[in-house]
Amino acid sequence: LQENIRTAFSKFTNFTDTEWLDFSECFKTKHYKKGEYFIKEQAHCNYVGFIVKGLFNYYYLIDGVQHTRQFFFAHNFISDYSSFLLSRKSKAYIQALEDSSVILIHKNDLAIHYEKIPKIQKLGRKMAEYLYIIVSEKYESFLLKTAEERYLELIKSRPKVIKHIPQYMIASYLGITPEGLSRIRKRIAKK
Amino acid sequence: LQENIRTAFSKFTNFTDTEWLDFSECFKTKHYKKGEYFIKEQAHCNYVGFIVKGLFNYYYLIDGVQHTRQFFFAHNFISDYSSFLLSRKSKAYIQALEDSSVILIHKNDLAIHYEKIPKIQKLGRKMAEYLYIIVSEKYESFLLKTAEERYLELIKSRPKVIKHIPQYMIASYLGITPEGLSRIRKRIAKK
Numbered sequence: 001l002q003e004n005i006r007t008a009f010s011k012f013t014n015f016t017d018t019e020w021l022d023f024s025e026c027f028k029t030k031h032y033k034k035g036e037y038f039i040k041e042q043a044h045c046n047y048v049g050f051i052v053k054g055l056f057n058y059y060y061l062i063d064g065v066q067h068t069r070q071f072f073f074a075h076n077f078i079s080d081y082s083s084f085l086l087s088r089k090s091k092a093y094i095q096a097l098e099d100s101s102v103i104l105i106h107k108n109d110l111a112i113h114y115e116k117i118p119k120i121q122k123l124g125r126k127m128a129e130y131l132y133i134i135v136s137e138k139y140e141s142f143l144l145k146t147a148e149e150r151y152l153e154l155i156k157s158r159p160k161v162i163k164h165i166p167q168y169m170i171a172s173y174l175g176i177t178p179e180g181l182s183r184i185r186k187r188i189a190k191k
Numbered sequence: 192l193q194e195n196i197r198t199a200f201s202k203f204t205n206f207t208d209t210e211w212l213d214f215s216e217c218f219k220t221k222h223y224k225k226g227e228y229f230i231k232e233q234a235h236c237n238y239v240g241f242i243v244k245g246l247f248n249y250y251y252l253i254d255g256v257q258h259t260r261q262f263f264f265a266h267n268f269i270s271d272y273s274s275f276l277l278s279r280k281s282k283a284y285i286q287a288l289e290d291s292s293v294i295l296i297h298k299n300d301l302a303i304h305y306e307k308i309p310k311i312q313k314l315g316r317k318m319a320e321y322l323y324i325i326v327s328e329k330y331e332s333f334l335l336k337t338a339e340e341r342y343l344e345l346i347k348s349r350p351k352v353i354k355h356i357p358q359y360m361i362a363s364y365l366g367i368t369p370e371g372l373s374r375i376r377k378r379i380a381k382k
Contacts, residue, residue: 060334067334082327085320091331121312122305128319129276136273136326140282143251143258
């Protein structure tokens with residue numbers, strides 16, 4: 001397992017054996033059963049996670065209705081990063097959609113390792129850039145695209161989403177009702 | 192000027208004289224007259240800018256109507272960072288709202304200096320984290336707050352916005368019509 005994780009992290013920056021040993025000492029592996037939460041509204045998000053296996057739904061709850069911001073798959077970082085960076089309460093929920101395993105890094109440990117092993121700054125940069133791109137794309141897609149365009153984009157760029165996630169959650173991600181999604185799917189099927 | 196900029200950058204990371212001399216060699220200072228563009232839709236955003244003085248409007252144009260994503264003030268980084276990071280065309284406009292000066296760093300220069308001076312990774316991390324927080328907050332605020340709450344938040348957190356920016360642009364930032372903003376202002380004045 002450790003070797004797999006090291007390979008995954010080497011996408012971001014290369015560690016020497018000593019550096020990796022030092023850094024990985026602060027990793028905590030946590031298992032989430034389907035339905036369990038990485039973070040809930042009003043809690044402080046003190047961890048950044050690296051999903052080893054599984055799938056998470058990052059959503060807001062408004063008047064009892066879930067509004068999905070993003071789905072996160074294996075080998076991606078996950079966090080309410082504003083809450084993490086600004087040390088304030090989360091406004092979101094991040095919930096496991098299937099049994100999942102995550103490597104957790106506490107923000108104090110990350111801060112220590114940033115100073116101790118300078119190349120972890122690069123990992124931190126890549127992490128922030130990745131999370132930036134994800135949310136910025138979502139913002140642009142809501143502003144500039146129709147629900148149908150967003151759905152076609154999703155099928156193309158994230159076929160896994162389609163496969164693993166219930167339709168009503170995909171509808172929530174697209175910002176439409178399940179009925180709206182059903183109409184879009186029928187329209188596409190006819191083309 | 193260089194000393195001011197060095198002080199501003201020292202918020203993010205501390206440079207030795209040699210490092211600063213090396214890094215700052217790739218800075219290009221560009222002056223924008225009011226109305227000029229840092230980036231336009233369909234162009235590649237190859238620079239990250241650090242605003243020395245001035246004010247910029249980061250907006251999308253939809254059916255001829257401006258939708259402001261964010262205003263950027265002096266001593267902040269500015270870029271269409273998705274376009275910058277992913278080397279693809281911008282979907283946005285970034286326009287000077289007053290005569291402005293910006294330090295530009297080309298992405299190739301930044302990439303070279305990331306490897307040459309490791310602590311610039313920290314600067315890059317801080318830059319990405321800042322841009323992440325800005326867009327993530329905007330996303331949450333649109334989803335979770337009313338226009339009136341967004342306006343009150345803006346007055347509190349960014350009094351400069353209120354002072355320097357025409358009302359119709361503030362309305363665009365808030366996602367409402369100028370008439371809607373006018374009604375909100377009257378309602379607040381009565382309280």
